[in-house]
Amino acid sequence: MVISGASGFVAGQLIPLLLEAGHSLLLVSRNPGSLQERFPASKSVSFSDWVEEARGYDAFLHLAVQNNDSRGSLASFMDVNDGLSADFASKARDLGVERFIFASSVHTLDPLGDSFYAQSKRAGEQSVRRSFGETCEIVHFGAVYGSRFAGKMAILNSLPPFIRRAGFQALSALNPVTNVRTIANYLGSDAAETADRVTILTDNKDDSPVYRLWRRTLDLVFVTGALLFSSLLAIVWVVVVMKDGSPGFFVQNRVGVDGKVFRCIKLRTMSNGTVSKGTHLVEDSAVTKIGRFLRRFKIDEIPQAINVAKKEMNLIGPRPSLPDQHEVIASRTVRGVLGSTPGLTGWAQVNGIDMSAPAELAKLDAHYLKLRSILWDIKIMKRTLRSRSSSHRDGAQTEDRSW
Numbered sequence: 497m498v499i500s501g502a503s504g505f506v507a508g509q510l511i512p513l514l515l516e517a518g519h520s521l522l523l524v525s526r527n528p529g530s531l532q533e534r535f536p537a538s539k540s541v542s543f544s545d546w547v548e549e550a551r552g553y554d555a556f557l558h559l560a561v562q563n564n565d566s567r568g569s570l571a572s573f574m575d576v577n578d579g580l581s582a583d584f585a586s587k588a589r590d591l592g593v594e595r596f597i598f599a600s601s602v603h604t605l606d607p608l609g610d611s612f613y614a615q616s617k618r619a620g621e622q623s624v625r626r627s628f629g630e631t632c633e634i635v636h637f638g639a640v641y642g643s644r645f646a647g648k649m650a651i652l653n654s655l656p657p658f659i660r661r662a663g664f665q666a667l668s669a670l671n672p673v674t675n676v677r678t679i680a681n682y683l684g685s686d687a688a689e690t691a692d693r694v695t696i697l698t699d700n701k702d703d704s705p706v707y708r709l710w711r712r713t714l715d716l717v718f719v720t721g722a723l724l725f726s727s728l729l730a731i732v733w734v735v736v737v738m739k740d741g742s743p744g745f746f747v748q749n750r751v752g753v754d755g756k757v758f759r760c761i762k763l764r765t766m767s768n769g770t771v772s773k774g775t776h777l778v779e780d781s782a783v784t785k786i787g788r789f790l791r792r793f794k795i796d797e798i799p800q801a802i803n804v805a806k807k808e809m810n811l812i813g814p815r816p817s818l819p820d821q822h823e824v825i826a827s828r829t830v831r832g833v834l835g836s837t838p839g840l841t842g843w844a845q846v847n848g849i850d851m852s853a854p855a856e857l858a859k860l861d862a863h864y865l866k867l868r869s870i871l872w873d874i875k876i877m878k879r880t881l882r883s884r885s886s887s888h889r890d891g892a893q894t895e896d897r898s899w
Contacts, residue, residue, distance in 0.1 A: 497683070498550045498593070500524040500584055501560030502540065503531050506599070506676070509642030511535055513680040522549055524560070547587055555595040556588040557683065558624070564603065564613035565647060577616035582623035589628045595687050596628045600636045602672045602696065602867055606875075607847060633687060636866075637679065638672030638698045649673075669706035671869045672698040696866040710870050711812075715804050718811045722801030729763075729798060732790070736764055740784050745799060750816035753837050755829075757819055758808040763796040794880070797840050804840075812873050813839025814861040817851060824851050827858035836865055843867070846879035 497514065499507055502523035514521060521538040525531045528540035541549050550556075562568060562576040581598065588596050600621055603614045624632050641664075645652045649667050652660045678697050687693075701707040722729070733744035743764060750760040765787025783791070790796040803809040809816070816838035817824040828834045843864035844850075844857050851857060864872075 498522045498524060498546065498553050498556045498588070500543075500546075500556070500558050503527055504559055504561070504563075505644075505646040506637075506640045506679075507559050508534075509640065509644065509676040510679055511538070513642075513677060514683065517680065517684055519684075520553075522546065522553060547591065550588070550591055550593070553591075553593060555597065555683070556584070556593050557597045557599065558584050559599050560584070561599070562613070562616070564601070564611060568612065570612045570615065573612040573616035574619060577613070578619040578623050581620040582627045585624040585627035585632065595631075595633065596624065597633045597635055597683065598624045600634050602636050602638050602698065605636060605696070605863055605867065630693070631687070632693060634692075634694045635679075635682065636694070636696045636698075638674040639668075640674050640676055640679070641668075642676035665704065665706050668699065669701070669704050669710060669869060670871050672867050672872070674698050696863060698866045701868050707869065710873070711810060714811050714873065719801045719805045722798050725798070729795075732763065732795060736786055736790075739786050740764070740767065749819050750838070751819055751821075751825060751834075752808050752816060754835055755825070758803065758806075758816075760809075760816065761799045761802050763790055763799060765790050765796045800840055807837070810837045810839045812841060812868075812876055813837050814842050814864065815839065815845055815851075821851055821854075823854040824857060827854040828861060831858045831862040833858055833861040833865065836861075841876060841880040843872075843876060846876055846883060 497519050499521060501507060502511065503525040511521065515537055523531050523535060523538050523540040524543060524546045525540060526543060528542050531540040539549065558581060560576070560580060562573050585596055598621060600617050603609050603611065604618045604621065621634050639647055639649060641649060652663050655663055674697050682695070682697055736744040745761060746764045747759045747761050749757050752758045765784060766782045767784055800809060804811060813836060814833055825834065842861065844860035847860060849857050849860055
């Protein structure tokens with residue numbers, strides 16, 4: 497395996513694991529001399545000399561990067577993260593390297609992420625695909641850690657072990673993180689067989705006690721808030737009944753964890769007699785005047801606090817589908833999303849993806865399960881509050897009078 501950017505932090509944590517697993521490594525660096533001293537079992541070469549040395553190698557791991565904690569103009573980021581990446585990919589293809597792995601970041605998975613780093617890495621993903629071919633693997637990492645830490649977690653390096661463990665639990669809950677052993681295991685496995693050759697390697701937040709506490713606290717705050725405003729909700733219910741007739745609430749079957757159906761509770765925002773199907777299939781005229789107001793300020797969603805209290809839903813998670821939205825259910829099953837608890841709002845919805853695009857919806861839902869963290873959840877809540885209800889065309893507000 498050829499590794500570019502071999503003098504960086506990620507490579508420094510990864511190389512010992514790859515050597516231990518029996519990989520033969522060619523290390524490409526701007527300073528090959530010091531790298532050779534550090535890893536004498538592998539050959540180190542400069543950026544200008546690697547091509548001849550790389551003949552016969554099976555794989556290329558591209559780690560060379562201008563990182564997000566460095567200063568520079570957009571042009572300087574593009575030169576390294578886009579231009580240099582494309583050059584390496586093109587030369588690796590010409591050498592007959594079978595596998596090219598482009599190390600990207602979870603930062604590029606946020607369409608609104610506009611930092612120079614995120615923009616240049618997104619451009620790099622596209623460029624290496626063009627230069628190497630569609631079999632190029634794009635692998636997204638969170639903050640990588642191993643025996644040592646870097647970036648905002650570097651403070652942990654100077655702490656005693658018992659304090660370091662507690663500090664890591666707290667800091668790792670804030671953002672997606674990636675254990676370097678996960679990367680080593682991926683590189684030692686067969687090439688990714690996903691349709692788009694895109695993989696997200698992050699730690700499972702279900703294993704994080706701090707993140708689990710955050711999620712439960714978030715849900716309890718929402719339920720408590722709903723209780724505190726229950727008298728106002730009662731007034732809203734009366735207004736709905738007086739304006740548009742009974743019932744003021746509607747209850748609808750939704751698909752929950754592992755495909756189990758539960759009854760979702762909301763304030764009614766559509767006219768009586770509205771057919772029970774995905775909202776993207778229902779005319780906008782079906783929404784009542786008071787219903788538009790309730791949707792705009794998300795008031796119609798508050799009764800789902802009952803579902804949250806019963807642990808049928810979380811505040812944040814994939815939006816639950818209707819039982820007859822078979823394509824959505826099938827797509828989520830394939831991507832492992834159906835085993836997660838649904839939510840009132842989710843990553844797909846704040847990015848404008850609804851139930852009318854089952855494959856894309858399931859992909860973003862699967863992304864969220866890899867990206868979920870305290871700051872990512874806060875990002876979703878902020879965008880939910882900023883968005884207008886008209887963009888939430890996911891079946892979540894379709895009403896069924898048959899109950």
